[in-house]
Amino acid sequence: MLKVTHLEETIYKCWEGNSKAQTELYHLFSRKMYGVCLRYSRDSADAEDILQEGFVRVFTKIKQFEFKGSFEGWMRRIMVNTALEKFRKHDRLYPVEEMGVYESTEWVEETISSITADELIKMIQELPPRYRMVFNLYAIEGYSHMEIGAMMNISEGTSKSNLSRARLILQKKVTDNFGAEKRIEVKVI
């Protein structure tokens, strides 16, 4: 396990633009950050772009890290913000699929345990961009709808609506692909 003091030393070296320290930092966090980027992107190439831009920002703005919290958390926020910025530039005008929901579902333990992370990533990446962003921010990052609304420049209600619809789409995918005790009914309007 990496010692905090060593991490701090590496960060300080990155302040000075030390390329070895940057490479070390990259190897320490790139796997986790790539996992984050995959969730916010539509495919692996998109995730690679976000990861690259995110690490460039980490290295160029590393002096802004004040050692007041987790460095990993700070990097994670940079990655999420980079993904959000990319979304604002490219994806915000994409049409959102309108759906009506008529019934919920119940899960089977065996079904859940059989689903791999790659399969779930694929499901998320297939979501409409705005649904994907809202679902990631709420369900995995833990932001509130108010915070999401501010970050994405949408209303709190829109955030809730997007989350609800994202859930329904994912539910449908899970039950369609891996079977569930009771199927949900989703109607595309």
Next chain:
Amino acid sequence: MTVERHPIDQLFKDKLGNLEKNPPVGLMGKIDQQIAFRGKVRQMNQVKAVVGIAAAMVLIVMAGWLMQDQNQFSENKVPVQSQKEISPVQSSPLNKAVITSTPDEKLLAIQQHQATEKAVNRASKSKVSVTKRQKETTSSKEKDLLAAVPTGKGTENSLPQTNTVTKEEKKANTASNANQKKGEPIYFADTFNPNPVAKNSAKGSWRIKAELSPMFAPQITGGNSGTRSRSTVSGGMIASYQLNKKVSISTGIRYSEMKQGTHTDYTLSAKSGITYLEPVEKSANISRDVSLYLPSVSSIVYSNGMQAAATNVFASDISQDFKYLEIPVQATYKIVDSKVSVGVTGGFSTNILIGNYASITENGLKLSKGNTDNMRDVIYAGSAGIEFGYGLAKNLMLTVEPRLKQYMHSVSSNEMINFKPLQMGIFTGLTFSFE
């Protein structure tokens, strides 16, 4: 209180919350390249900024040098009296001469005064005739050039004072400009227009200008006393009317001051020229440097009517402060009229004395205060300057104008005194224009 999570949320959070995946190979190399590229871009931007600033400074210096070169004639035309011309009669030794003078010395001072006035008159007449001759030379040269230069782009308003300018004459004027650049000193500023493009000027437009400037005057010293001018402030409101694209006339009202101090190491005679209105007033914290020049020294009369004895006033600092309300009438001729405009200004002003204060300070204590005798209530002055304007907005312009102001005759009515101050100011103003 535990909030129950949605099963979908829980599923994805559990499976993807701490997901780790190997990023594509070689991504760190791309990151390094991008960081290096951005560093170069940042450096280039810094270099561009430095080069831009340096280029701007060079351009400003070049423009200033060119303007100075082009305005040389117009400046020479201004009948500003140099300090050397007036110093023999207005400098401090004269005043001392007046204070302690014998009749022969007074006669000599009067003769010097009269000789100086004659010299000034002769110089003025000479300049007028020279101007006429040079205009004639210019006209004949234009005709010669007209014949010599068959083609070339015409320029508008290059001869603004000529109403019937033909196209050929304009061509000739363009050619003459080119010749002038080669070093032929031919034209006056009012017939030579190096930048004929007029963009901002509108005929018939009015302008209101608020201006303010510190005023300086040459230092005067001599003998065992030191007289020096103190910087003052001048400012006011000026209204101007645009006669045509090049010429505008203006008038208004301006406040100005003249302050001078004299440190005297000798005893003033009984006839010193300061009328003390109040008895001795002692006040601490007054610097001995507060001082000025004494233009008229004829008598000392205390407020109780007693005349001062010679021994009553010792070596001291004499301060004199004159406040004027100035009504100027001046003309401006624009040489460059674009975003940055350059113009030559000149005119006359009527100066009404509205304040006359004098005081004597000895050993840091203000002993007496009063006023200076024989000051003229109204005096006239000439002024000349170069006005630089910068358009801040459509109707708003910032102007900076170095200006010389030469009083046309002595500020004192005493025939023995011929003090014609020369002042210089750098007027900064805001001009609002409207139709």
